[in-house]
Amino acid sequence: MPSDHAKGLRWGAAILLPALTFFGALEKSAAAAANARLFYGVGAGVEGCPDEAGLRRAIADRVGYDPVFPMAPNDVEVSITRAGEHLVADVKFVDRGRVLVGGRSFRAPVGQCDELVATIALSVGISLDQIEKTTASLPPTATATELTPPAPPDLPPVPAFAATPPPDTTPQSARPPPIPSELRVDLAAGIAGWAGTAPALSLGPTALAAVRWRRLEVGVEGRMELPANAPVSSLPTGQVRTSLLGAGPIACFAFDPYFLCGVTFVGSLHADAPGVPGASAQTGVDVLGGVRAGWAFDLGLGLSVRVSLDLLADAYGPTVRVAGVNAWHPSAGAGGAQAALAWRIP
Numbered sequence: 169m170p171s172d173h174a175k176g177l178r179w180g181a182a183i184l185l186p187a188l189t190f191f192g193a194l195e196k197s198a199a200a201a202a203n204a205r206l207f208y209g210v211g212a213g214v215e216g217c218p219d220e221a222g223l224r225r226a227i228a229d230r231v232g233y234d235p236v237f238p239m240a241p242n243d244v245e246v247s248i249t250r251a252g253e254h255l256v257a258d259v260k261f262v263d264r265g266r267v268l269v270g271g272r273s274f275r276a277p278v279g280q281c282d283e284l285v286a287t288i289a290l291s292v293g294i295s296l297d298q299i300e301k302t303t304a305s306l307p308p309t310a311t312a313t314e315l316t317p318p319a320p321p322d323l324p325p326v327p328a329f330a331a332t333p334p335p336d337t338t339p340q341s342a343r344p345p346p347i348p349s350e351l352r353v354d355l356a357a358g359i360a361g362w363a364g365t366a367p368a369l370s371l372g373p374t375a376l377a378a379v380r381w382r383r384l385e386v387g388v389e390g391r392m393e394l395p396a397n398a399p400v401s402s403l404p405t406g407q408v409r410t411s412l413l414g415a416g417p418i419a420c421f422a423f424d425p426y427f428l429c430g431v432t433f434v435g436s437l438h439a440d441a442p443g444v445p446g447a448s449a450q451t452g453v454d455v456l457g458g459v460r461a462g463w464a465f466d467l468g469l470g471l472s473v474r475v476s477l478d479l480l481a482d483a484y485g486p487t488v489r490v491a492g493v494n495a496w497h498p499s500a501g502a503g504g505a506q507a508a509l510a511w512r513i514p
Contacts (some may be wrong), residue, residue, distance in 0.1 A: 203240035204261075204296055211249035216280040219313050226289040226331055244292055253278050257288055261295050262431055276492065289338070296335060354378045356474060357472060358508025360391060364482070364499035365454070366410045367398035374506060376418070390415035391433070400495050406443030408496040412454060420460075429460040436471025439488040441495065454498060462506075470512040478504040 204393065206227075208220045217227070228234040241264030248257045255278060260271040272291050276284040356376040363369055370393040378387025397409030414435020420427045437454040441447035462476030485498035 173250065184236060203235050203237040204242040204244045204292075205238060205240050206236045207243060207245045209247045211247065213250040214248050214281070216279060217248055217255075218285055223285055223288070226285050227292050230286075230289040231293040231296075235293070238434060242296065244296070246288060246292075248281070248284070251275075251279065255281055255284055257284055259288055259291055259295075302354075351379065351381050353513040354380055354385065354387070354510055355513070356508040356510035358506055360478075360504050360506035362393060362502060362504040363502075364480075364497075364502030365412060365456070366393060366396040366494055367400065367408045368392060368396045370396035370410075370412070372412075375507060376508065376510075379416065380422070385418075385420040385422060385427070385429075387418055388415055389418045389431070389433075391435075395443070402493050402495050403441065403444060403490060406441050406447070406490075408439060408441050408490070410439045410488070410496075412438070414454070418460075425464045425466065427460075427462050427464065427474075427476075429462070429476075430457075431460050431480065432457045433480070437486055437498075439486070439496070440486075441490040444490050445449055447490045450486070452480070453488065455484040456480040456482055456502060458502075464510065470514075472510045472512070474506075474508045474510050476506050476508075478502075478506070480504070 200232075206220065208223055208226060210217055224234065224236050227236065243262035243266075245260040245262065246257065248255055250256070255276050257274045257276075258271065259273070261269050273297075274284055274287050274291075277355045354376070354377075356374075358374050358375050359371065361369060361371050372392040372394045374389060374391040376387055376389045378385045380386075391412075391414065392411035393410075395409050395411040397407045399407045411437045414433055416431065416433040418429055418431050420429035433454075433456045435454045435456075437452050438449065439452070440449040458478060458480035460476050460478045462474055465473045465475075467473065480502045482498045482500055482502060487494050488496040
């Protein structure tokens with residue numbers, strides 16, 4: 169009677185031999201046709217492209233069979249990324265010796281990923297056939313330097329990729345605002361009206377020079393308030409008149425077309441009292457700080473119109489004295505409105 173050990177060997181052989189035969193048949197099948205392992209990746213911002221299963225179906229439709237096989241000797245690496253308003257596909261081919269033997273790049277406008285994938289599938293089918301014919305004919309001792317990278321010929325032209333993208337008919341208000349990605353310079357000039365910094369409402373020109381990177385803008389703004397005068401209750405006759413000239417730093421966060429800023433201003437306040445006998449002119453330092461909220465309307469060609477509102481606190485302001493009497497002092501809070509024409513460089 170056979171021993172238990174002999175029985176175990178016979179059972180093991182009965183299981184192992186069919187398995188070896190099966191895997192051997194798979195390996196021969198992989199070598200008999202142009203097969204490859206597929207590695208597929210899609211970059212950030214790419215939308216509308218099929219997943220790996222969709223790409224695999226597209227390749228199978230072009231080749232006439234499914235060439236993607238987990239035990240295949242060759243590799244196909246496909247990546248699709250976004251570059252501005254175009255999709256860029258990089259296709260790389262690696263042979264059974266793990267050597268990069270060729271690659272192709274294709275471009276298509278955003279929204280035409282189906283056409284791009286169809287071209288990728290055609291290129292993969294032709295290239296796999298070339299790789300299989302080249303590497304299968306090499307002797308076992310052939311080295312990687314003896315391989316000539318295949319250049320898949322006779323690819324049909326893809327007019328959609330070479331043609332100019334159709335014009336964007338989306339309304340301007342519905343388009344997402346572009347986010348500046350490079351350093352630029354903004355120059356602006358305008359006019360502003362103020363309340364609380366003078367005895368009456370005041371007007372004057374403003375000028376801005378700033379540097380912007382992405383959403384952050386930092387610069388210096390100067391302004392002038394033309395003379396504004398009004399009677400005051402502490403003076404029986406005459407009026408108090410002031411004018412202001414100064415500048416200060418400004419820092420903004422832009423959420424195009426909107427922006428929010430921190431504003432600081434240091435100026436020289438000049439005051440006199442016309443119509444008051446014996447009154448003399450005075451000059452003092454005025455310091456203000458606060459916030460600004462605004463909106464920019466793009467005119468094209470680097471030009472825009474900026475409209476903004478300021479809410480400032482008077483950190484330090486001089487008191488105007490006339491004939492020994494405190495005649496006027498800046499308000500603790502001030503408000504302003506500004507409209508300016510801005511120019512972006514570049």
